[in-house]
Structure formats: C-alpha cells, structure tokens
Amino acid sequence: MCDSEVVSQQISLFRSLIQTRRFDDGTLRILESVLISRDVKLMLDVRRSLRDFMRHESLCVLSEFKEKSVDHNLLIIEFFVHAFAFIGDLESCLSLRYEALILRELKSATDHQLHVSYGEWLTFAEHAFENRFYAISRKACEKALACFQTNDVLKPKETDALSDIEAIRKVKRLKDLALIRVASQSVQAQGVKYLKRKTAECDNISMPVIKEKRHSASILFRNGIKKHNTRKLQQLRRL
Numbered sequence: 001m002c003d004s005e006v007v008s009q010q011i012s013l014f015r016s017l018i019q020t021r022r023f024d025d026g027t028l029r030i031l032e033s034v035l036i037s038r039d040v041k042l043m044l045d046v047r048r049s050l051r052d053f054m055r056h057e058s059l060c061v062l063s064e065f066k067e068k069s070v071d072h073n074l075l076i077i078e079f080f081v082h083a084f085a086f087i088g089d090l091e092s093c094l095s096l097r098y099e100a101l102i103l104r105e106l107k108s109a110t111d112h113q114l115h116v117s118y119g120e121w122l123t124f125a126e127h128a129f130e131n132r133f134y135a136i137s138r139k140a141c142e143k144a145l146a147c148f149q150t151n152d153v154l155k156p157k158e159t160d161a162l163s164d165i166e167a168i169r170k171v172k173r174l175k176d177l178a179l180i181r182v183a184s185q186s187v188q189a190q191g192v193k194y195l196k197r198k199t200a201e202c203d204n205i206s207m208p209v210i211k212e213k214r215h216s217a218s219i220l221f222r223n224g225i226k227k228h229n230t231r232k233l234q235q236l237r238r239l
Contacts, residue, residue: 010034023079070107118147134181141175
C-alpha cells in the first residue's frame with residue numbers, strides 16, 4: 001500500500017473520531033501519525049486540508065458545548081490547541097489559547113482558582129509577539145496590566161520576585177512594541193493597497209493607448225500594401 005493510501009485511511013479515521021467527539025490523547029496520536037511522511041507535497045496538502053477541517057470543527061464544537069462546565073470547555077480548547085500546534089496553524093492555536101484565558105477570566109469572579117495571573121497574560125503576549133500576532137499581543141498586555149488593578153485577593157503572587165513597578169514597565173514596553181508593529185503592518189497594508197490601485201489605474205490608461213497604436217499601425221500596414229499593389233499594377237500596364 002502506497003503512502004497516499006495509508007495517509008488517506010488515517011485521515012478518514014481522524015475525521016471520524018473528531019466528528020464523534022473523541023477528544024483524547026489517542027486521537028491526537030493518530031493526527032501526529034498522519035503528519036509523518038517523506039512526501040513534502042503530500043504533507044502540505046494534508047496540512048491544508050486538516051487545517052480547514054479543524055477550524056470548521058472547532059467552531060462547531062465550541063458552539064455545541066458552550067452550556068457545558070468551564071472545566072469541560074477548557075479541556076476541549078486544550079485539545080484543539082494541541083491539534084492546531086501539530087498541524088502548524090499558529091493563528092488558530094493562539095486564538096484558542098486567548099479564548100481559554102478569557103473564559104477563565106470571566107468565570108474567575110465565582111471561582112478564584114480560574115484567575116489568570118499577570119504572568120500568564122505576559123507569557124501569552126510574548127508568544128503572540130514572537131509569532132507576529134501583534135494585535136493579540138497588545139490585548140494580552142492590556143489584560144496583564146489590568147491584573148495590577150484587581151483587589152488584594154487576586155493580587156499577582158509572582159510580584160514577590162519582581163516588584164510591581166518593574167513588572168508593569170516590562171509589560172508596557174512589550175505593549176508599546178506591539179503597537180508600533182501593528183501601526184507598521186497597517187502602513188504596509190495601505191502601501192500595498194495603494195500600489196495595486198495605481199497599477200490598475202495605469203493598466204486602464206495604457207490599454208486604450210496600446211489599442212490605438214495597434215489600430216494605427218494596422219491602418220498604415222494596410223495602406224502600405226495598397227500602395228505597393230497599385231505600383232505593381234501600373235508597372236504591369238506599362239509592359
């Protein structure tokens with residue numbers, strides 16, 4: 001049996017497990033085995049297909065289980081985070097990690113064990129920044145700074161080793177860098193858009209000119225042939 005057939009069978013099994021809501025280590029092991037192949041083109045196609053499938057399924061699953069307990073939802077999100085990490089979909093991976101932190105933050109009012117510390121927000125912000133998701137990094141920095149405004153019960157414990165002032169400076173520095181990168185991305189995007197528009201405008205202007213030149217050249221060519229034929233007829237008549 002060739003590699004493509006084996007991979008196809010493994011993908012079918014993995015899809016079946018996801019659709020029957022088997023979110024465990026066994027399912028992740030099957031996914032990992034699917035992504036082991038020496039055929040580079042095959043793996044690129046497989047990753048693309050699995051990425052689209054898992055993005056769709058993650059949305060469906062989170063919608064289905066939104067009424068379940070927080071712990072249950074966090075376990076499901078953790079499963080998808082690992083799955084997207086295997087597939088190489090960093091965007092989905094970071095988005096779900098952010099959603100898990102937000103979920104914990106919302107429920108921490110009634111369960112202090114779910115509280116998200118400034119250190120967790122900062123670690124996430126650094127990971128997002130390193131992977132060039134600057135907008136998410138900025139939001140995480142804002143969440144980290146908000147941790148210093150909570151009451152004494154939820155006060156970050158890690159500030160025993162690092163003073164509040166130093167921690168706040170570190171977070172603010174990362175936030176400022178993220179803001180600069182976001183602005184830079186926006187300027188670059190606007191520049192690309194402007195160049196595309198100007199190129200399109202130039203194309204629209206040049207096409208009629210080219211057509212007119214081609215038309216003029218065609219007329220000149222036809223007139224030249226007519227003159228040449230006329231001269232030939234006159235020479236023949238003289239003979």
